[in-house]
Amino acid sequence: MLEATALSFRHTPESPWLFRDVDLVLTPGEIVGLYGPSGSGKTTLARIVSGYLRPASGQVGIDGLPPMPNGFSKIQLLFQHPELAINPRWKIRKVLCEGYRPGPRRLAAFEIAPRWLERYPCELSGGQLSRICLVRALGPAVRYLIADEITTMLDALTQARIWKSLLQYSEENRIGILVISHDTALLKRLCHRTIRFPGWQADG
Template sequence: MLEANNIIFSYDRGREPVLDRVNLRVEPGERVGIFSPSGSGKTTLLKILSGYLVPEKGQVLVDGSPLPQRGFCPVQMVWQHPERAVNPRLTMKKILAEGGPGNSRLETVFGIQEDWKRRYPGELSGGELQRFCIVRALGEGTRYLLADEITAMLDFITQAQIWRGLIEETEKRQIGMAVVSHSRELLDQVCTRIVTLEELKN
């Protein structure tokens, strides 16, 4: 289980916290949608769950243990803007390798073409680049996946392909997901339950 326990976080000390005593549980194989207004702290919560930010108070546990300080983290995050999450000087093949050994089955599931791997990030569309970021995040050690508006900028066909692949893979491997989206309709379609940040406050 991925747990956020009594998380308190503010970007400026002394100001009102962005997150105030927030608690969240994500079970293996579960897809939890987080639906709240813009600026309410959804992305901040995902950053804390994945170790990119450290809470002022509270704790994140993954399968009963704190997030690892070194090495591969079993909680992986996929960002809204994939171009900001990759090194523009690396080929896509090298970017994929950052997630561990290659997985041709996953590449097929997400529609990655072999010739794309020889290209650089700037030579791919947003949808193509996001597929690579998802496959990279789904390394064999991943137990939980955090998705922050990952298809918001993509066309409907690409959105459907990506979510079909994600649901198939996370169900097969019992990977838990936390999904942030401004689209309640999308969350209704892809998540097993939906919560608001207000509901997560202790």
Template sequence: MDPNSFMLEVIDLSFKYDKSDWLFKHVNITIRPGEIVGMYGKSGSGKTTMLKVIAGYMPPSEGAVTVDGKNVIEIVNKCAVHPVQLIWQHPEKAINPKWKMNDVLNEVEGLDHDILDMMGIQTEWFNRQSHELSGGELQRFCIAREFSPETRYILADEMTSMFDAITQAQIWHHFIHLIKTRRIGILAVSHHIHLLEKVSDRIIHFEA
């Protein structure tokens, strides 16, 4: 496959929940390997919904999403490993509350343990369940576990919202190093335009 054709493509994407008005219409985005695209938009405008559609967890009302040329819905239905990973906005909802963090990490095949160090994860947290960690501690696990060797694109929904400013900068520093080295494409959603200006290669304003 021609390396120039590797990309996540959002093509004329539109979505509405049943009986509601259109949340967004005709969205077009292209994300290349190793590129960080920031997305900024009003609360409640439909950003998280759009990330779920891009990941293939909900079908679009119109349009399509392709990952290196393949339709994302087909990938979700047929492939054991998903090249597009979503870091959920609310980490406490993204982790099975019965599992210890060790189980959460063991689920990821081939996870490089250096990434746990980069995210500042301490070994004493491994035997705890999600409710026994702070929001920021849990968010570190939610970021680290998306770095399976098969991950090609990450959709990051407010992924550092639980950190103080200094920790946020440290986490982004390591995150950027990882995704540039591994050539992972990023769509980063945030309400904080100043953060996006620091970390993104380019910024899109999400408009309904």
């Protein structure tokens, strides 16, 4: 289980609280939606939960242990812009196999064409790169995924196909997913439950 308890955060000891006493639970196989105003701290929360940022107070436990942001982490954080998360000088095959070696069935499940592997990142579309980043993130150790606006830039059909692959993967492997999005209709379709992020310091 992913369990965050009483998380509070502010950027400096002098600045106002971005959020206080936030609790979050994500169980294996559960799909949870998170929405709330722009600037309320959803991405900040995602970075804390995955271990990239320390909270001012509160705790995060990933199956009982603190999050560790490295290749062997049980939790992976994915962002909206896949092109910023990969080395533009590497061919896709190298990008994809950075942490583990995904097999042909995994590639097929996420609709990745074998011919893409010989290309460079700038030779793929945004939706194609999103699939590459997803599969790259879904290493054998990963139990939880935080998807921060990962399909926001994509057309509705591509978005739907990527989520179909991901939900199936989650169901088969009991992966818990926190889906952060402004698209509440999308969250309603995908998620078992949805949380409104309690932000009150939003400055846009």
